[in-house]
Amino acid sequence: MADFDLVIVGTGSGNSILDERFAGWRVAVVERGTFGGTCLNVGCIPTKMFVHTAELAAAPSAGAKLGVDAELLGVRWTDVRDRIFGRIDPIAAGGREYRFTHPDNDNVTVFEGTARFTGPHELDIALADGNRTSITGDRVVLAAGGRPVVPDGLENVPFHTSDTVMRLDELPRRMVIVGTGFVAAEFAHVFSSFGVDVTVLGRSGAMLRHEDADISERFTELARKRWDLRLNGTVAGAAQESDGIRVDLTDGSSVSTDVVLVAIGRTPNSDLLNLPAAGVGVTTSGHVVVDRTQRTTAPHVWALGDIASPFELKHVANHEARVVQHNLLHPDAPIDADHRFVPHAVFSSPQVAAVGLTEREAKAQGRRYVTATQEYAGIAYGWAMEDTTGFAKLLADPASGQLIGAHIIGPQASTLIQPLIQAMSFGLDARSMARGQYWIHPAMPELIENALLNLPLD
Numbered sequence: 001m002a003d004f005d006l007v008i009v010g011t012g013s014g015n016s017i018l019d020e021r022f023a024g025w026r027v028a029v030v031e032r033g034t035f036g037g038t039c040l041n042v043g044c045i046p047t048k049m050f051v052h053t054a055e056l057a058a059a060p061s062a063g064a065k066l067g068v069d070a071e072l073l074g075v076r077w078t079d080v081r082d083r084i085f086g087r088i089d090p091i092a093a094g095g096r097e098y099r100f101t102h103p104d105n106d107n108v109t110v111f112e113g114t115a116r117f118t119g120p121h122e123l124d125i126a127l128a129d130g131n132r133t134s135i136t137g138d139r140v141v142l143a144a145g146g147r148p149v150v151p152d153g154l155e156n157v158p159f160h161t162s163d164t165v166m167r168l169d170e171l172p173r174r175m176v177i178v179g180t181g182f183v184a185a186e187f188a189h190v191f192s193s194f195g196v197d198v199t200v201l202g203r204s205g206a207m208l209r210h211e212d213a214d215i216s217e218r219f220t221e222l223a224r225k226r227w228d229l230r231l232n233g234t235v236a237g238a239a240q241e242s243d244g245i246r247v248d249l250t251d252g253s254s255v256s257t258d259v260v261l262v263a264i265g266r267t268p269n270s271d272l273l274n275l276p277a278a279g280v281g282v283t284t285s286g287h288v289v290v291d292r293t294q295r296t297t298a299p300h301v302w303a304l305g306d307i308a309s310p311f312e313l314k315h316v317a318n319h320e321a322r323v324v325q326h327n328l329l330h331p332d333a334p335i336d337a338d339h340r341f342v343p344h345a346v347f348s349s350p351q352v353a354a355v356g357l358t359e360r361e362a363k364a365q366g367r368r369y370v371t372a373t374q375e376y377a378g379i380a381y382g383w384a385m386e387d388t389t390g391f392a393k394l395l396a397d398p399a400s401g402q403l404i405g406a407h408i409i410g411p412q413a414s415t416l417i418q419p420l421i422q423a424m425s426f427g428l429d430a431r432s433m434a435r436g437q438y439w440i441h442p443a444m445p446e447l448i449e450n451a452l453l454n455l456p457l458d
């Protein structure tokens with residue numbers, strides 16, 4: 001049995017822990033899938049490459065109301081797909097090659113297979129080549145991520161998840177997307193911009209229902225105009241028919257389609273690891289329990305990213321990887337992860353971005369707060385874009401002026417939110433932020449300036 005100072009399970013964010021400071025450590029890295037994990041191979045990065053391309057495809061139809069008549073001649077799907085993965089696949093392969101062969105990694109052994117604990121420090125690895133091996137780790141880092149959840153009712157038909165849908169052989173004519181969250185909103189935008197007839201099936205009454213209610217309501221209203229949106233129901237069953245797949249819904253209706261995309265959330269890969277053998281606890285949702293230093297209930301085991309984090313976001317996984325890295329290197333001076341102001345963005349059309357509390361959460365916490373909104377239609381750059389639906393909504397403590405929540409729906413929301421994240425992270429109050437700096441005129445951040453000035457502070 002080979003003994004290691006450190007075993008890292010998962011090469012998504014876990015792969016970024018190692019640097020020259022670990023040169024004297026014997027390290028094992030275990031990976032059961034493609035090197036680089038979800039974000040690089042099947043998540044953030046390819047999706048945003050498709051989203052950018054989709055926006056180019058959608059531009060001609062958006063031009064007409066501004067007096068520019070253009071026509072989309074076509075989307076060469078296989079060219080788009082192969083350009084994107086022609087860029088990504090070599091990065092994943094290069095990362096793997098680096099760990100296997102580069103002298104920087106003389107102290108690192110890579111095992112390609114699925115790891116599971118057989119004791120507190122012992123792991124069995126079912127290798128991809130069919131063999132097995134056992135190793136021990138003085139310390140273990142769990143960075144094993146999660147995987148898509150699949151609903152009942154699709155047993156008799158082929159379906160895709162975000163893991164496979166970006167590599168379709170051809171662009172389908174019709175697509176049914178099950179789910180109304182991040183993945184559904186982004187892929188509905190991508191595929192409908194490419195000319196696919198998209199139907200979205202949602203169990204709840206709104207899309208992006210975890211967002212602030214005003215944002216979710218506006219997004220749902222706009223989604224209804226673009227996609228065939230079937231809410232308050234889900235899949236009851238499905239059958240293969242001569243001209244495609246028939247999906248039956250719980251309300252008794254049905255939809256015919258060429259491709260079904262499942263996007264109803266992800267589940268942590270904690271169940272693959274036989275965690276009880278190591279004394280590592282999990283929550284009812286399957287997330288590994290960690291303390292503020294990312295240490296699990298077993299003192300020699302740390303966890304980071306989607307396996308331990310309900311946020312399921314890459315910037316959170318990256319932050320937690322830096323915390324784990326520090327705490328491995330400095331066991332006597334551990335640091336805490338900072339989850340105070342975790343932002344997110346949905347790269348759909350329109351974009352949505354948020355940080356801090358929704359109004360619903362502020363109420364539930366009994367917080368004293370004031371709100372302000374500012375529409376894009378009320379700022380000069382919004383006039384340039386003829387935007388009539390986007391807005392920013394802020395929540396602040398009226399006494400201190402500290403922002404407690406920020407929500408944006410509209411063009412470049414994912415970029416416009418950043419100064420608000422900065423203000424919240426560094427404790428800058430709304431009035432100082434609005435009047436203590438210049439705002440370039442007539443640029444889009446005037447949306448934020450005006451929203452801040454609209455806050456009815458004490």
Ligand SMILES: Cc1cc2nc3c(=O)[nH]c(=O)nc-3n(C[C@H](O)[C@H](O)[C@H](O)COP(=O)(O)OP(=O)(O)OC[C@H]3O[C@@H](n4cnc5c(N)ncnc54)[C@H](O)[C@@H]3O)c2cc1C
Binds near residue numbers: 304
């Ligand atoms: C379609 C999609 C789009 C996304 N877009 C964004 C975005 O725009 N912005 C954002 O912030 N986040 C986005 N995310 C979320 C983001 O991808 C994840 O939060 C992030 O990749 C999680 O990183 P991780 O290191 O925790 O896990 P992963 O990157 O999933 O890495 C886990 C690795 O562990 C391996 N593994 C699992 N179990 C074992 C085992 N037992 N033995 C060995 N290896 C194992 C897996 O094969 C995998 O490679 C997106 C996700 C999806 C699905």
Ligand SMILES: NC(=O)c1ccc[n+]([C@@H]2O[C@H](COP(=O)([O-])OP(=O)(O)OC[C@H]3O[C@@H](n4cnc5c(N)ncnc54)[C@H](O)[C@@H]3O)[C@@H](O)[C@H]2O)c1
Binds near residue numbers: 182
């Ligand atoms: N831009 C980004 O940061 C980004 C993009 C994509 C994914 N992600 C991450 O990936 C994770 C997974 O995304 P997701 O969209 O799959 O999950 P999600 O949790 O965002 O949304 C899932 C949706 O599916 C609905 N649902 C659940 N079961 C259902 C059923 N049986 N039938 C119909 N609807 C059902 C839920 O009500 C929910 O609205 C997210 O939590 C997110 O953190 C992030």
